Amino acid sequence: MTRVAFVTGGTRGIGKAICERLKADGMKVAAGYSGNDEAAKATADELGIMVVKGNVGVWDDCVRAAKEVEAELGPIDVLINNAGITRDGFFHKMTQEQWGEVIRVNMDSVFNMTRQVIEGMRDKGWGRIVNISSINGQKGQVGQTNYSAAKAGMIGFTKALALENAKKGVTVNCICPGYIDTDMVSAVPENVLAGIIAGIPVGRLGKGEEIADMVSFLSGERAGFVTGSTLTLNGGQYMAA
Numbered sequence: 001m002t003r004v005a006f007v008t009g010g011t012r013g014i015g016k017a018i019c020e021r022l023k024a025d026g027m028k029v030a031a032g033y034s035g036n037d038e039a040a041k042a043t044a045d046e047l048g049i050m051v052v053k054g055n056v057g058v059w060d061d062c063v064r065a066a067k068e069v070e071a072e073l074g075p076i077d078v079l080i081n082n083a084g085i086t087r088d089g090f091f092h093k094m095t096q097e098q099w100g101e102v103i104r105v106n107m108d109s110v111f112n113m114t115r116q117v118i119e120g121m122r123d124k125g126w127g128r129i130v131n132i133s134s135i136n137g138q139k140g141q142v143g144q145t146n147y148s149a150a151k152a153g154m155i156g157f158t159k160a161l162a163l164e165n166a167k168k169g170v171t172v173n174c175i176c177p178g179y180i181d182t183d184m185v186s187a188v189p190e191n192v193l194a195g196i197i198a199g200i201p202v203g204r205l206g207k208g209e210e211i212a213d214m215v216s217f218l219s220g221e222r223a224g225f226v227t228g229s230t231l232t233l234n235g236g237q238y239m240a241a
Contacts, residue, residue, distance in 0.1 A: 002026060002027065002028055003026075003027045003028070003077040003078055003219075004027065004028045004029075004030075004069065004070075004073045004074045004075060004076050004077050004078070005019075005022045005027045005028070005029045005030070005076070005077065005078035005079075005080065005219065006029075006030045006031075006032065006052075006065075006066070006069050006076045006078070006079055006080070006113075006117075007019050007022070007029065007030070007031050007032065007080040007082055008032040008056050008080065008081055008082050008083035008109065008113055009032065009033065009034075009056075009082040009083030009084060010029075010030075010031025010032055010033065010043075010049075010051075010080070010082065011031050011033040011036065011039050011040045011042075011043040011044075011051060012033075012036070012039050012043070012182075012183065013180070013182035013183060013184065013208060014082060014132065014177065014180055014182060014208045014211050014212070015031065015080075015082045015083070016031070016043055016047075016208070017207075017208030017209050017211065017212040018080055018082065018208075018211065018212045018215050019031050019043070019047055019049055020047055020212065021209070021212035021213065021215065021216045022078070022080075022212075022215070022216065022219060023047055023048070023049055025216055025219075025220070027078065027219075028050075028073045028074065029047070029049040029050070030049060030050040030051070030052055030068075030069045030072075030073060031043060031044075031049055031050070031051050031052070032051075032052050032053075032054060032056060032065055032083065033051060033052070033053055034053070034054065034055050034056070034083070035053075037053070040053065050069065050072055050073060052065045052068050052069060055105070056083045056105060056109035056112060056113055057101075057104030057105040057108050057109050057112070058104075058112070059112050061112075062109070062112040062113050062115075062116055063116060065113075065116075066113070066116035066117060075117075075120050075124075076116075076117045076120070077121070077124075077126065077127060077128065078127070078128045078129075078130075078219045079113060079114060079117050079127075079128070079129045079130070080130050080132065080215060080219070081109065081110045081113055081114065081129070081130070081131045081132060081154070082132040083105060083106075083109055084105065084106045084132070084134075084147075084150075084151075085101065085102060085105045085106065086102065086144065086147050087099075087101055087102050087146060087147075088143045088144055088147070089143060090142075090143055091145045094145065094146065098146060099145075099146045102146040102147055102150055103146060103149070103150050106147065106150035106151065106154075107149075107150040107153045107154065110131060110153075110154055110157055111157075114129060114161070117129075118161075118165070118170070121165070121168070121169075121170045122165060122168040122170060124169075125168060125169040126169045126170070127165070127168075127169065127170035127171070128170075128171055128218060128219045128220075128223070129161070129170065129171070129172045129173070130172075130173055130174070130175060130215050130218050130219060131154045131155075131157065131158050131172070131173070131174045131175070132154075132174075132175055132177065132211070132215075133151045133152075133154040133155055133158075133174050133175065133176045133230070134147070134148075134151040134176055134177060135176050135177065135178045135179075135232070135234045135237060135238050136148045136151060137150070137151025137152040137153075137154060137155060137176060138151075138152070138155070138176055138230075138232070138238055138240050139238045151176075154174060155174050155176075155230050158172050158173060158174040158228065158230065159228050159230075162227040162228030163228065166227055166228075169224070171218070171223060171224060171226060171227035172227055172228065173218045173223075173226060173227060173228070173229045173230075173231070174229065174230045174231070175211060175214055175215065175218075175230075175231050175233060176230060176231065176232050176233070176234065176240075177206060177211050177233050177234065178200065178206055178232075178233065178234025178235055178237045178238070179196050179197075179200065179205050179206065179234070179235075179237070180205060180206040180207065180208055180210075180211065181205040181206065181207055181208070182208060185205060199237060200234070200235040200236065200237045201235060201236035201237065202235035202236055203235075204235065205235075206233060206234070206235060210233060211233055214231060214233060
């Protein structure tokens with residue numbers, strides 16, 4: 001059976017690597033994106049996948065996106081909640097807008113998208129949900145109270161949802177990447193980037209393909225006994241118990 005996968009934030013960086021891997025695994029893949037039409041078209045053309053525009057922090061956009069994917073590819077079997085943004089600032093200077101936007105896009109989105117697919121997965125007796133959190137949701141980060149709170153919330157969401165759906169054949173897992181060699185990280189000033197890499201025991205940034213490999217396993221047929229897990233892929237930078 002050919003599975004249908006939807007990857008939010010799927011046209012660049014880690015999300016694009018995930019889409020490429022799931023397509024190579026034989027799945028029918030759709031990628032969500034919010035604003036960069038040029039990057040979305042390039043990804044769609046390069047990978048031969050469907051792209052859907054919308055804001056995952058908005059409920060109605062998620063309803064529409066799920067319906068569009070189902071109409072073109074079929075019901076969603078695999079959901080990768082990958083979309084995320086940063087609006088950094090010290091908390092004592094953080095605005096309500098900075099807080100609210102990050103919580104909506106990084107945390108509310110997980111509810112918005114998962115709610116669209118969970119009933120169908122339960123009815124079929126099969127589903128895979130993978131939430132892409134962050135090392136900073138585990139250890140915290142200066143200037144990222146909003147981002148760290150949202151990413152930590154994803155971990156709790158994962159555990160609770162996994163418990164609710166284990167007997168229905170639906171697994172829910174979480175991946176916490178460290179610093180990955182994406183355009184966003186590469187744009188960091190050279191001296192700052194050197195300091196980041198110096199703090200990673202393996203001595204380099206991670207690769208999007210390494211995150212995608214783990215997503216591939218968790219999304220597959222043989223991962224049915226893995227649920228409620230939080231996997232740290234950070235080169236040893238933070239070793240969670």
